[in-house]
Amino acid sequence: MRKNKINDLRQLVSHIQTLVQEIKTTDVVVDESQLNRNLDKIRVQDNYILIGVIPEYNSSGSLDNVNWNSVNAMIVLHKTDSSDNTHDQFLDMMNNTQNIAIDVMNSLITLATSGDCNFISKIKPGSFSMDPVWLRSGCNGWMITYINDEY
Numbered sequence: 001m002r003k004n005k006i007n008d009l010r011q012l013v014s015h016i017q018t019l020v021q022e023i024k025t026t027d028v029v030v031d032e033s034q035l036n037r038n039l040d041k042i043r044v045q046d047n048y049i050l051i052g053v054i055p056e057y058n059s060s061g062s063l064d065n066v067n068w069n070s071v072n073a074m075i076v077l078h079k080t081d082s083s084d085n086t087h088d089q090f091l092d093m094m095n096n097t098q099n100i101a102i103d104v105m106n107s108l109i110t111l112a113t114s115g116d117c118n119f120i121s122k123i124k125p126g127s128f129s130m131d132p133v134w135l136r137s138g139c140n141g142w143m144i145t146y147i148n149d150e151y
Contacts, residue, residue: 013052039137068150076101077141101142
């Protein structure tokens with residue numbers, strides 16, 4: 001049976017949008033160039049934005065016993081016109097976006113531990129990281145990365 005990883009990711013992003021009420025816009029992208037092109041079309045009124053990134057897959061083990069891991073990313077962004085913001089307003093926006101990113105990360109953990117989502121059912125403990133994103137196509141926010149043991 002074939003796996004439906006891309007469709008699972010689309011469903012996961014939509015489901016997280018229902019769990020984290022502040023998220024108004026979602027998308028799934030394959031790389032940074034597609035992300036930037038899509039972000040250019042998003043308006044300030046569409047805040048907050050959750051982007052699922054199609055994962056990379058890496059193997060380990062031997063030819064007799066190949067293990068696959070996926071490196072996953074979710075990006076929580078706030079579209080802004082930076083020229084209109086003071087530094088304190090920027091820091092407040094990063095704080096607010098970080099709180100939403102933490103809600104997204106907690107939703108991922110809850111879904112993974114409950115077994116309700118195949119896409120994240122095998123998250124490697126301790127693999128989460130959260131990094132700031134600054135001025136990516138007029139957006140600021142946080143990128144959450146984590147690793148799944150696939151098969």
